[in-house]
Amino acid sequence: MNPGGPVIPRPQATLPNGPGAAAVLSAGIGSFALSILAIVADKLPAIKSLLAFYKPTGPLSGVTTVAVLVWLAVWLILDRRWRARTVALGLVSAAALALLVLSLLLTFPPLADLL
Amino acid sequence: MEFTTRGLLTLLHGMGFGALYLLAFSGAIVELRRRYGNRGQASVGPDDEKFLKIYLVTMAVLAWLTVLTGTYLIYPWYRAVPPVGVANLAGFPQRLLQSNPATSAWHSIGMEWKEHVGWLTPIAATMAAAVSIKYGRDLRSHPQLRSAVLCFTVVAFLAAGIAGFFGAMLDQHAPVEGGAVIRLSQGEPR
Numbered sequence: 001m002n003p004g005g006p007v008i009p010r011p012q013a014t015l016p017n018g019p020g021a022a023a024v025l026s027a028g029i030g031s032f033a034l035s036i037l038a039i040v041a042d043k044l045p046a047i048k049s050l051l052a053f054y055k056p057t058g059p060l061s062g063v064t065t066v067a068v069l070v071w072l073a074v075w076l077i078l079d080r081r082w083r084a085r086t087v088a089l090g091l092v093s094a095a096a097l098a099l100l101v102l103s104l105l106l107t108f109p110p111l112a113d114l115l
Numbered sequence: 116m117e118f119t120t121r122g123l124l125t126l127l128h129g130m131g132f133g134a135l136y137l138l139a140f141s142g143a144i145v146e147l148r149r150r151y152g153n154r155g156q157a158s159v160g161p162d163d164e165k166f167l168k169i170y171l172v173t174m175a176v177l178a179w180l181t182v183l184t185g186t187y188l189i190y191p192w193y194r195a196v197p198p199v200g201v202a203n204l205a206g207f208p209q210r211l212l213q214s215n216p217a218t219s220a221w222h223s224i225g226m227e228w229k230e231h232v233g234w235l236t237p238i239a240a241t242m243a244a245a246v247s248i249k250y251g252r253d254l255r256s257h258p259q260l261r262s263a264v265l266c267f268t269v270v271a272f273l274a275a276g277i278a279g280f281f282g283a284m285l286d287q288h289a290p291v292e293g294g295a296v297i298r299l300s301q302g303e304p305r
Contacts, residue, residue, distance in 0.1 A: 014253055014256075015249070015250060015253050015257075017257050017259070017260055019249055020246050020249065020250060020257060020260040020263075021260070023242045023245050023246050023249075024242060024246070024260070024263045024264070024267065026242075027238050027239055027241075027242035027267060030238050031235045031238055031239070034231065034234055034235065034238075035231065038231045054187065056187075056190075056191030056194075057186055057187055057190055057191055058194065060186055060190065060230055060231075061186065061187075063231070064182075064186060064234050067234065068238070071238055089257070089259040089260060089263070090259050093259055093260070093262065093263035093266075096263065096267075097263065097266050097267070097270075100235065100239070100267060100270050101270065103235055104232060104235060104270060104273065104274060107228055107231040107232045107235075108224075108228055108232075109223060109224050109227040109228055110224065
């Protein structure tokens with residue numbers, strides 16, 4: 001009898017963490033791409049007009065469409081590469097979360113204007 | 116009692132899809148913690164698993180519906196340019212806000228932040244739903260992955276909260292109105 005109480009066996013992982021890491025990191029990269037594209041479209045008139053895919057919405061349509069495409073492309077590539085692998089998820093998660101938080105901050109106009 | 120079609124669609128965007136997403140957030144956090152928490156004592160049956168997957172997919176769909184209706188339906192009405200000589204800017208919310216120094220920051224900070232930050236939510240919500248579908252109960256064996264999903268879900272909530280707050284404030288200062296008038300009831304003449 002374990003004096004600390006009953007031992008609950010942890011279930012064994014059957015899937016490698018690679019596909020999950022690919023999903024997490026690509027979400028971070030996609031979010032960061034969105035914030036960078038928003039800043040670039042704001043600063044450069046040529047890019048701004050280039051990103052106006054749908055005129056009534058203006059450059060926001062291009063910024064979001066390109067960011068979503070970047071996110072999905074990175075996800076697809078990473079998923080293929082990491083499908084059967086176990087990766088350093090702590091590092092990947094930290095990088096992804098840092099990119100996400102940075103995106104949140106960089107979309108804040110007063111901060112974006114400082115760049 | 117009446118409202119316009121643009122007002123109704125703005126209501127659907129904010130109160131229908133957006134607010135429903137925000138309401139669903141707390142349930143998702145509780146369920147993710149309860150099922151895959153470190154104690155690992157919650158019994159998770161196939162029905163529970165299926166429910167969580169449907170719940171997270173529904174949240175992701177709500178997030179997408181919110182940003183898509185916001186970007187492609189409401190935003191064009193918001194940023195519409197008035198014809199030359201128009202003095203009444205009631206049908207042109209962005210110009211109405213910019214015409215007054217006391218309200219211009221609602222556009223330059225509020226809308227400028229909202230229109231971009233809101234898009235972080237569907238990306239994070241889709242990732243959370245995809246990981247949940249892929250791993251299912253196996254997520255309990257991946258504590259770092261679980262933590263990453265939880266963190267992304269929380270930041271997605273924060274982003275949705277910012278977009279929702281500014282959406283409500285913008286609607287208060289310069290509501291998107293116009294289109295056909297829908298009359299629900301006729302008031303009694305006094």
